[in-house]
Amino acid sequence: MRKPTKPAQPVAEPVQPVLPVQPVKPTAEQLLAARDTTIPDVAGPxxxxxxxxxxxGLWSGATGHHFARPGNRFWPALHRSxxxxxxxxxxxxxxxxxxxxxxxNVAPRATAKADELTSDELRAGGAALTDRVLRLRPRALAVLGIGAYRTGFGRRGAAVGRQPEGIGDTEVWVLPNPSGLNAHYTLDTLAEEFRRLREALER
Known part of the structure; x- marks a missing residue:
């Protein structure tokens, strides 16, 4: 008489670690070709x-993604706030x-550095942005760069934070430029300015 066989034990599949997706680095040729290109907004009413x-920047122009360059602190500041x-x-x-x-963006064309933009471009961008805000009617507009806001909107004395002048029903805030080149703000202090905006809207 044959002995009953034990049922086969299931074999556990090895757990594969979930690795973060690494950004695809544009080639030098792709970055050069991205100069003066534009990318679509991520926006709606x-x-x-x-x-x-x-x-x-050129990384954004080459990839089609905003704040795409490694070292830009927009995405971590958005989360930390x-x-x-x-x-x-x-x-x-x-x-x-x-x-x-x-x-x-204030100005649409991609450049290696923001200081390649002319004052006329920033002023034209400020006017176009005003029209965009009046059409989309966000609760708040947050301009990420005090210099660009001062030039684009003719507000020479503006400071970081909520601005006394809105656009229609939209509050206007100025937040620091999240570029890694902005040494005046650490990631923590940058996230704190973002948090102030979020908390103000929640109140």
């Missing part, structure tokens, strides 16, 4: 906050819309 960069439940990658920018957040 009725947002909580429309974040506004100065203009796209409580605007997002986790730190998003630039290629996940479309998910911001579900949180009532969007991204645009």
């Amino acid at each position: 009725g947002l909580r906050v429309l974040f506004c960069g100065i203009n796209p 409580g605007f997002t439940p986790r730190q998003f990658r630039p290629d996940e920018q479309g998910e911001l819309l579900g949180l009532g957040l969007g991204i645009t």
Whole structure:
């Protein structure tokens, strides 16, 4: 008489670690070709906050993603301030819309550095941004760069924080430029300015 055989034990599959997606680095040729290009806004009507960069960098122009250059602190500051439940990658920018957040720029063309923009470009960008805000009617516009705001909107004495002048029903805030080149702000102090905006809107 044959002995009953034991049922085979399931073999556990090895757990594969979840690795972060590494950004694809544009080639030198792609970065050169990205100069003066434009990328689409991440925007829609009725947002909580429309974040506004100065203009796209070459990494953004090459990838089509806002604040794409490694070292830019926009995405970690957005998370640390409580605007997002986790730190998003630039290629996940479309998910911001579900949180009532969007991204645009004062000036549309991509450059290696923001100081390549002329004052006329910034003023024209400020006028176009005003029209955009009046059309989309976000609760708040957050311009990320005090110099660009002063020039683009003719507010020479403006300081970081909520501005006394809104655009229609939209509050206007100026937040620090999140570029890694902005040594006046650490990531923690940058996130604190973002947090002040979020807390003000929640009140």
